[in-house]
Amino acid sequence: MTVRTVSTEAGRLSGDHTDGVARFLGIPYAAAPAGERRFAPPAPAERWAGTRNATGYGATAPQPPLHPAHANLAPLIGPGWVAGDGEYLNLNVWTPDPGTSGLPVMVYVHGGGFVIGSGAAPAFDGTSFARDGVVLVTVNYRLGAEGFLALSGEITNIGLRDQIAALRWVRDNIAGFGGNPDNVTVFGESAGGSSVAFLLHSPLAAGLFQRAIVQSGHDEMARRLELTEELTKALAARLGTSATTDAFREFSAPDLLRAQAALLRNDPHPDLRDDNGFDPGHRRALFLPTTGDDVLPDPVGVPSTYSRGVDLLIGTTLEEVNLGFGADEFAAFDAHDAVAELAATYPDAEALLERHGLHDPAVTPAHALTAAYTDLMFRSPSRRTARRHPGPTYVYEFAWRSPLHGAAHGLDVPHGMGIVLRRRDVTRAAGGCGSGRQVPERA
Numbered sequence: 345m346t347v348r349t350v351s352t353e354a355g356r357l358s359g360d361h362t363d364g365v366a367r368f369l370g371i372p373y374a375a376a377p378a379g380e381r382r383f384a385p386p387a388p389a390e391r392w393a394g395t396r397n398a399t400g401y402g403a404t405a406p407q408p409p410l411h412p413a414h415a416n417l418a419p420l421i422g423p424g425w426v427a428g429d430g431e432y433l434n435l436n437v438w439t440p441d442p443g444t445s446g447l448p449v450m451v452y453v454h455g456g457g458f459v460i461g462s463g464a465a466p467a468f469d470g471t472s473f474a475r476d477g478v479v480l481v482t483v484n485y486r487l488g489a490e491g492f493l494a495l496s497g498e499i500t501n502i503g504l505r506d507q508i509a510a511l512r513w514v515r516d517n518i519a520g521f522g523g524n525p526d527n528v529t530v531f532g533e534s535a536g537g538s539s540v541a542f543l544l545h546s547p548l549a550a551g552l553f554q555r556a557i558v559q560s561g562h563d564e565m566a567r568r569l570e571l572t573e574e575l576t577k578a579l580a581a582r583l584g585t586s587a588t589t590d591a592f593r594e595f596s597a598p599d600l601l602r603a604q605a606a607l608l609r610n611d612p613h614p615d616l617r618d619d620n621g622f623d624p625g626h627r628r629a630l631f632l633p634t635t636g637d638d639v640l641p642d643p644v645g646v647p648s649t650y651s652r653g654v655d656l657l658i659g660t661t662l663e664e665v666n667l668g669f670g671a672d673e674f675a676a677f678d679a680h681d682a683v684a685e686l687a688a689t690y691p692d693a694e695a696l697l698e699r700h701g702l703h704d705p706a707v708t709p710a711h712a713l714t715a716a717y718t719d720l721m722f723r724s725p726s727r728r729t730a731r732r733h734p735g736p737t738y739v740y741e742f743a744w745r746s747p748l749h750g751a752a753h754g755l756d757v758p759h760g761m762g763i764v765l766r767r768r769d770v771t772r773a774a775g776g777c778g779s780g781r782q783v784p785e786r787a
Contacts, residue, residue, distance in 0.1 A: 349395060350442045350520045354388075356395040359437075365474040366439050368521065369464075370402025373513035374433040374506065377486060383589045385499055386433060386509040401436065403428030404462040405487045406597035408605055420754050422454070422462035432484050435510055436463055438470030439479045439521045449523040451481045451514055451553070453507055455534025455560075455754075458631045459488040459604075467758050479523035483510040489579060489600045492631035494572040495589045501639040504546065507539055508639075511552040529555040533757050537561020538633070541658075541729055544651040546639050556651075558658040559756055562725035563732070564644050565624045569636035571616050578614035582607050604630065621691035626721060647732040656733045659740030660726050662751035665717040674710035682709040686716060696720065722753075 348361045350368065359368035374386035381387055404426045410418060426432075439447065452468055454461040463482030470480030484506075485491060491503030499505070515525045530553040532540045538561035543549040545563060567575075573587070580587040582603045583595060592600070607614070608630055616630070617623045624644075625632055635643050642648075674682065679702055686693035694702070700715040701707030730737050742756040749755070 348442055352517045352520060354390065355392040357398040358395050359398045364440060365471050366442055366521075367470075368398040368437045368439075369400055370431075370434045371398055371437065372402070372431045372434050373483075373510045376429070376431040377433060377490070378430050379593075382593050383490070383493070383495060383498060383502065385502070386506050389433075389513075401426075401464040402434040402484075403430060403432035404464060405432045405484055406490055406601060407456075407460045407487050408601050410460065417754070419466045420757055421456055421460055422465035422468075424460075424462075426462075426464075433486070433506055433509070434463075435481055435483045435513065436470070437479065437481050437518075437521050438474040439523065440474045440477055442521045444522040445519065446524045446527075447477060447479050447522045449479045449481065449514060449518050449525070449528045451483065451511060451528060451530045453483055453485070453530065453532030453536035453539045455532060455536040456487070457629050458492055458503065458535045458633075459629075461487070461535070479518060479521055481510075481514055481518070483507060485510070488631050489592075489604050490597065492572070492633065493576045493579070493587075493592075494569060494634055495576060495592060496587050498589045500569065500572065500634045500637045504539065504542060504633055504639050505548075507543065508546065508549050508552070511543075511549060515552055526554070528553040529557065531557035531559070532561065533559035533754065533760075534561060535565075535629075537658075538563070538565045542566065542633050542640055544654060544656070544733065545642060545646075545648045547641065547650050548639055550650040553654065555655040556657070558656065558726070558729065559760065560660050560664060560722055560726075560753055562658075562722070562729040563648075564725040564728065565629070566633040566635050566640065566644055567616060567624065568618065568643070569634050571618065572632075572634040575614055575616060575630060579603055579607055617689065623689040626689045626717070645728075645732075647734055649734075652734040654733075654735045656730070656735060656737045657740065658726055658730050658733075658737065659742065660718075660722045661753060661755055662741060662743040662745070663714070663718060663749075664722040664753040665714045666749045666752035674713050677709045677713065679703070679709050682713040685713060686720075690720060 346361045347358050348366045349356055349358045357368050359366055372389040375381055375390055407425045409424055410421055454463055463484050468482045473480040485503045486506050494500045518525050530540050537558040540556050541558050541561050541563040544556055576587045585591040682697055683694050696716050697712050700712045702712040730739050743751050745751045
């Protein structure tokens with residue numbers, strides 16, 4: 345192993361170089377979100393003197409511990425909350441050669457339901473990308489209450505603003521790692537995929553990337569500002585305080601994590617259904633992006649006017665809801681239970697379940713519900729997102745089935761990070777994943 349150094353706008357970095365791959369880890373792209381910077385837009389990273397060691401992952405965003413039942417997902421989620429020095433607005437870079445120039449750049453946004461995850465997950469290691477001549481960047485951003493509230497009179501979509509700040513860092517610094525700032529692909533899975541879909545709709549992200557890949561995400565998992573404000577008030581009531589920035593800053597990150605867990609776990613839940621009786625978080629995801637601000641000014645369902653020149657690859661797995669909550673959770677459900685479960689967040693539950701075999705003797709209510717959720721939460725909104733996109737668009741379906749969970753949510757991530765996406769050809773990637781058919785532009 346040898347040491348490599350690069351220069352950034354904030355100072356010099358030293359990373360390690362092994363077997364033709366250089367790594368620079370835990371690089372601050374914004375200032376630590378503490379004190380007055382908490383619940384505020386990302387501020388520029390503070391400059392440092394000398395050369396900063398970048399050979400180990402940095403801190404990660406405050407987040408609840410991974411549920412014991414999902415412990416096997418740690419390779420896809422990361423190490424959990426690592427408080428460290430508090431500078432968790434950081435990113436990681438893998439490059440074949442920081443001394444070269446013009447290499448394609450890919451920026452990965454992690455998933456985790458907007459409440460957990462980090463760019464330090466083992467599955468996101470960028471070694472295979474670098475060996476193929478690609479500079480890979482993985483990003484941390486603020487999560488849960490820290491990143492997706494609507495405090496009175498203050499900014500919203502803090503987590504998305506963090507992602508945009510990271511992309512601006514890439515634009516301004518990636519040439520020092522051998523990358524081409526005019527050849528950037530942003531990609532992500534689950535909440536990370538939805539984040540990418542929303543970045544396509546943001547005027548603040550326009551021009552920061554040329555291609556986008558959305559895995560198991562879409563541009564419909566957002567709430568109107570008024571509903572995010574209702575969620576914020578409900579969390580404030582749980583804390584016994586007011587829904588203002590100053591009031592929330594009085595509570596520690598662990599205090600907020602306990603309050604958001606209690607809000608999700610205990611009844612009554614805040615009613616976050618829209619005017620059509622639909623909750624895009626399905627009572628499971630409380631903290632979502634918000635429409636109606638400067639980050640996402642347009643309502644859900646409106647084609648983007650900011651991404652006309654961006655190529656998009658988007659898709660889902662065949663059996664998304666087999667993992668996380670699925671047939672096992674619903675195993676004891678009868679038809680009535682299945683309808684009641686879905687009706688809590690979707691107004692025409694019985695009709696949707698019937699389309700997925702609810703009254704077919706060969707289909708259990710659990711599997712009908714799982715199939716309905718896969719369609720409702722992933723496949724259908726993903727296809728609608730594809731049709732709305734104003735640029736060249738390709739759609740895939742990942743159908744390879746694992747022995748344990750079938751073609752479940754997240755199964756495409758290790759394949760993509762190590763096999764498919766490293767090929768750097770969206771049409772071949774689409775074909776490798778499944779359908780690979782182009783979606784015509786909306787008339």
